[in-house]
Amino acid sequence: MILHLRAAVQQLYAALPGRFTALRAELVAEAKAGGDAALATQIGKLRKPTVAAWAMNHFVRTHPDDLAEFRKFAELLREAQRTLDADQLRALGRERVRRVDAVGLQVAAAAEDAGQSVGAGALAEVHETLVALIADEEAEKKILTGALVKALSYSGFGSVDIEDAVAIEDDEPALTLIEGDGGQPPADDAAAVDLEERRRAKRAAQRSRLVGALQTARDKTRDADRQVAVLTARREEVTEGIADLERRLVTARERLAKVSAELEVATSERERREAAESAAEEALAEHDTDS
DSSP: OOOOOHHHHHHHTSOOOOOOOOOOHHHHHHHHHTHHHHHHHHHHHHHOOOOOHHHHHHHHHOOOHHHHHHHHHHHHHHHHHHTHHHHHHHHHHHHHHHHHHHHHHHHHHHHHHHTOOOOHHHHHHHHEEEEEEEEHHHHHHHHTTTTTTSSOOOOOOSOOOOTTTBSTTSSSSSOOOOSSSOOOOOOGGHHHHHHHHHHHHHHHHHHHHHHHHHHHHHHHHHHHHHHHHHHHHHHHEEEEHHHHHHHHHHHHHHHHEEEHHHHHHHHHHHHHHHHHHHHHHHHHHHHHHHH
């Protein structure tokens, strides 16, 4: 008997996509038979995952060690981005492509082994989801629920759009499939578990908002850092240009002083020769008069 929405999510999103619709109808009927119309309605609203989303959910459940290794790499890359470590970013950036391709093929192979084929389009969505996991911690948390209904994607800046990405959102009982045992809470404890889960979900939602605000602040700081770097380079370029102009001005002044001195000498020489010419003209005139 399904007593809790989380138990229904665990069953539905572990089942093959082809089994989803029929199993959801069975669980709805089971909840109704147990007299829980609200639970039946909630189960009926659960969305069927895409092939890529199901493949990721299956990998989360069946290959936790491989996923844990990939998550460690994701944290290294995010840390390099936070610290603006250029050398580390270049090295990890090249490694990211290799790792995403390798894990993407693992996800597809695991799905194939379970009886679900993954075509080229779905494989591309798996790759995008893995890139989103690397880029955004909140996206990683959504993936770890094992209850994705659609693939995630990262545009290259800002945070990943995770709205409506999982079966139930933060205001519903929290999803903890990767760490839980998948069991149902005892009937007597269901209400208490539900209340505690809602409290945890509320705290998680608050933390998510704070993390989002922090990420936004970090993004703006990185933008400011880039702007400062660009303007610093421009200032250095202008400063060097001024220095070059000053060097050229000193050279020009030196040339002006030299030319001015040469002009003064040439002017004196011309005056001397003009005086000699005038004297010669007077001598010639006197000679002609005496004759």
